[in-house]
Amino acid sequence: QAEVQGGAAPTGQPLPKDIAVPQSRLDAAGGDAVNFLHSNGSYAQTRYYPASQINTGNVAKLRPVFSFQTAVLESMETAPIVVDGIMFITTSYNHVYALDAATGKEFWHFKHKMGPVTTYCCGPNNRGVAVLDGKLFMGTLDAKLIALEAKTGKQLWETQIADPELGYSETMAPVVVNGKVLIGTNGGEYGVRGFVKAFDANDGKLLWTFYTIPEKGHEGVWAVNDATGRNMLRDIAAEKAQLEQKGGDFYKTLGGGVWMAPAVDKESNTVFFVVGNPSPDLYGRERPGDNLYTNSMVAIDLNTGAYKWHYQYIAHDVWDLDAVSPVILTEAKDKAGKMRKVAIHGGKTGHIYVHDRATGELLRFSEAMVPQENMWVLPTSSGARMLPGANGGVEWSPMAVNAKLRLAYAANLHQPMTYHVEESRYPGGKLWLGGAFKTIPSEKQWGRLAAVDIDTGKMVWKFDTEQPLIGGVLATAGDLVFNGEGNGFFRAFDAKTGKKLWEYQAGAGVNAPAVSYQVGGKQYIAVAAGGNTQLDFKRGNTVLVFALP
Ligand SMILES: O=C(O)c1cc(C(=O)O)c2c(n1)C(=O)C(=O)c1cc(C(=O)O)[nH]c1-2
Ligand SMILES: [Ca+2]
Numbered sequence: 274q275a276e277v278q279g280g281a282a283p284t285g286q287p288l289p290k291d292i293a294v295p296q297s298r299l300d301a302a303g304g305d306a307v308n309f310l311h312s313n314g315s316y317a318q319t320r321y322y323p324a325s326q327i328n329t330g331n332v333a334k335l336r337p338v339f340s341f342q343t344a345v346l347e348s349m350e351t352a353p354i355v356v357d358g359i360m361f362i363t364t365s366y367n368h369v370y371a372l373d374a375a376t377g378k379e380f381w382h383f384k385h386k387m388g389p390v391t392t393y394c395c396g397p398n399n400r401g402v403a404v405l406d407g408k409l410f411m412g413t414l415d416a417k418l419i420a421l422e423a424k425t426g427k428q429l430w431e432t433q434i435a436d437p438e439l440g441y442s443e444t445m446a447p448v449v450v451n452g453k454v455l456i457g458t459n460g461g462e463y464g465v466r467g468f469v470k471a472f473d474a475n476d477g478k479l480l481w482t483f484y485t486i487p488e489k490g491h492e493g494v495w496a497v498n499d500a501t502g503r504n505m506l507r508d509i510a511a512e513k514a515q516l517e518q519k520g521g522d523f524y525k526t527l528g529g530g531v532w533m534a535p536a537v538d539k540e541s542n543t544v545f546f547v548v549g550n551p552s553p554d555l556y557g558r559e560r561p562g563d564n565l566y567t568n569s570m571v572a573i574d575l576n577t578g579a580y581k582w583h584y585q586y587i588a589h590d591v592w593d594l595d596a597v598s599p600v601i602l603t604e605a606k607d608k609a610g611k612m613r614k615v616a617i618h619g620g621k622t623g624h625i626y627v628h629d630r631a632t633g634e635l636l637r638f639s640e641a642m643v644p645q646e647n648m649w650v651l652p653t654s655s656g657a658r659m660l661p662g663a664n665g666g667v668e669w670s671p672m673a674v675n676a677k678l679r680l681a682y683a684a685n686l687h688q689p690m691t692y693h694v695e696e697s698r699y700p701g702g703k704l705w706l707g708g709a710f711k712t713i714p715s716e717k718q719w720g721r722l723a724a725v726d727i728d729t730g731k732m733v734w735k736f737d738t739e740q741p742l743i744g745g746v747l748a749t750a751g752d753l754v755f756n757g758e759g760n761g762f763f764r765a766f767d768a769k770t771g772k773k774l775w776e777y778q779a780g781a782g783v784n785a786p787a788v789s790y791q792v793g794g795k796q797y798i799a800v801a802a803g804g805n806t807q808l809d810f811k812r813g814n815t816v817l818v819f820a821l822p
Contacts, residue, residue: 283426285381288371292356292423294404296451300539306750309788312352312401312446313671316537317602320673321748322789326796327821328751332765332775334821338797339377341816343370348784348812349803350669350744352401352446354409355790360799361404361423362816365397367413371426374799375792377818381426388415390437392702393444394462396806400533400669401446403454405474410454412443418456418472432477434458439702440465445532449474450539450575457485457531461549461567461595464705467529469546471578481578485529485548485566492516493563496588500626501638505649507589512561523560526699528552529567533669536600536616538630542575545616545630547596554593554663555652555694556707563588568596570618570628582633586620591652592692593663593710594621599671601681606728607636617727619672619683621665622648625725639730642666642723643687652708656691663710664688664741664807671786673748675768680724680733682754682768686741686808689716722746722756724771734771738762743805745786747798755798757783759810763800763817781813795820 294310302308303315306324314320327335343349347365354361360374367385372378391397391414402409402421408429409421419431434456435441440463447456453471460467467485472478495509528551535546548571551564565583568590572581587594598619605615605627614630625639646660670684694708712718720742724734740759747755748768757763759782765775782804789798798819804812 283381283383285379285426287425288359288380290357292359292407294356294406299405299449307791308357309353309355309790310404311448312354312403312534313599316450316539318534318536318599318671319601319603320671320746320786321675323750324789324791324796325750327749327753327798329753329767329774331821332753335765335775335798335819336822337777338818338820341372341377343368343814346812346814347803348396348398348806349801350398350400350785351801352786353788353799353816354402354404355788356404358792361402361409362801363399363401363411365399367399367411369402369409369411369421369426374790374797383421383426385413385419388437391415391442392437392440392463393442393459394704398444398806400444403447403449405449408474410447410449412445412447412456414442416441416443416458418447418454418477420477430477432472434470446534448534448537450537453480455535455544457546459530459532461528461530461552462554462704462706463702464526464552464699465528465530466525467531467548469531469535469544469573483573483578485531485571486524486527487565488524489521491521491524491527491562491565493565493585493588496563496585499649500586500635501624503648505588506651515558515561526552527560527564527567533597533599536602537575538602543581544573544575545600545602546571547600547618549595549597550590550593553697553705553707555591555692556697557589557591559707564590568594570596570600570616570633572633584628584633584635586622586626591694592659596620597669598667601672601674602630603674603676603727605636617681619667621661621667623661623666623685625681625683627727637730639725640732642683642725642732643685643721652692652694654694656693656711658689658691658713660689661686662688662690662712668743670743671745673746673754674727675748678768679726679728680768681727682746682748683723683725684742684744684746684756685721685723686743687721688718688741689713720758722766736766736771736773741808743808744784747787747789749789755787757800759784759805759808761802761811779815779817781815782810784810
């Protein structure tokens with residue numbers, strides 16, 4: 274139940290104006306070339322920004338306008354939200370700042386009063402706020418949802434989403450729609466039972482819950498192959514015998530986090546998201562069956578949370594290959610050449626999957642964007658080498674789509690790993706991997722920004738980087754693509770060719786998705802440079818903002 278209070282008082286001063294973002298503005302956000310109202314730009318999450326003042330012809334002149342430093346020197350994954358010249362950013366450990374988006378002047382600073390228990394697997398991250406009317410919403414590491422008054426930073430209410438003692442925690446940016454705040458959970462490394470919940474934006478009351486692990490039927494269809502038709506080397510007979518013997522009660526600890534923002538199709542009233550790995554990550558004997566709906570795309574009803582369809586990429590995953598990069602809603606050709614409404618996902622597997630939006634039917638999967646090897650070798654106690662490693666392919670990094678060019682842009686990793694398994698029982702809300710995935714020190718790691726034709730699945734261009742890429746992509750109507758690297762380089766590319774047109778050294782890892790906006794008719798690009806915990810890229814505490822001179 275929601276309670277009003279809990280948070281520390283914000284420091285600073287109120288905004289000089291009211292923030293007013295009614296539902297109509299959120300609905301129109303994809304065509305709004307002034308603001309950036311959703312963490313991934315719109316409910317369709319294409320991260321395609323419709324302003325072209327900064328474009329292929331002039332981006333070489335892009336230069337910093339200001340750098341805003343937070344008080345928290347830890348990994349930054351925030352997607353700034355920009356409303357009428359005011360920017361809202363978050364940091365690790367759930368601080369929120371409101372600043373002038375043209376000058377960097379700080380208005381207020383809110384610091385969440387963290388509870389004693391936090392159980393995040395991969396860094397104390399936060400990926401941003403959501404906005405509706407005059408309120409901001411943020412999920413916290415101690416598994417709360419809080420609402421702030423946007424004008425002052427004062428906390429309006431907070432509600433406990435789930436029990437952090439059991440491994441529940443929040444890193445994702447919520448999505449607000451029709452008065453509901455939608456949020457999932459992390460905890461795939463802790464034996465949670467994953468979900469997406471809807472809370473009332475007015476008071477934080479729970480409206481519905483969709484569990485990503487059904488109580489009955491999580492064994493699925495005993496799939497032999499993955500989504501691309503490769504045999505996953507399961508011992509189905511042994512799994513069936515295990516299920517017979519132990520029963521299906523382990524649904525309570527089967528994992529299936531949802532830790533990136535869902536997409537929403539208002540026309541069909543549908544919420545689309547992808548579900549992370551089963552628990553424990555590498556030790557499959559604890560959890561016979563397909564482990565539905567882990568490693569799947571899922572569609573549910575916005576009003577009720579009722580199941581519509583799912584498509585599972587990897588049944589009975591034993592490699593921590595979460596489906597995680599946020600779902601994008603766009604259109605693409607089917608095999609017969611007919612344009613269809615689609616939902617797409619970039620996998621840790623290194624494939625982009627294109628689904629019919631109404632049915633989930635897999636229309637195509639792209640060629641592998643990064644090297645694959647030994648798929649699907651089973652983990653062993655001494656370690657089995659398989660590519661991609663457990664971070665992907667595509668990590669949580671949101672992709673972008675330029676529909677005019679028919680291209681999806683994906684930030685990839687190449688990180689050779691060995692997968693190790695060890696017998697392991699549920700440790701009661703503590704980290705529960707059932708083994709380990711280890712990078713191979715003698716093998717080179719690198720990254721790849723890939724542009725994939727969504728109508729054919731072919732990689733049209735690629736730009737290889739020194740370091741594995743994590744953080745996400747922004748595409749703009751200026752035919753540009755923006756992406757950062759852990760070594761501090763933030764770059765702009767020609768969206769058609771992949772030619773590097775501009776770069777800037779930020780001094781700390783640029784491992785967050787960029788955004789764009791305009792103030793007073795001038796277009797800006799903003800990105801956080803705070804490094805990344807999971808890949809141990811150099812930490813920083815800065816949001817950098819760029820514009821033309
Ligand atoms: O299964 C999960 O619940 C879960 C959650 C998170 C997270 O919320 O940060 C990550 C992962 N898994 C994960 O597997 C992973 O590689 C990862 C990287 C990061 C990050 O922020 O850089 N988070 C997470
Ligand atoms: Ca995971």
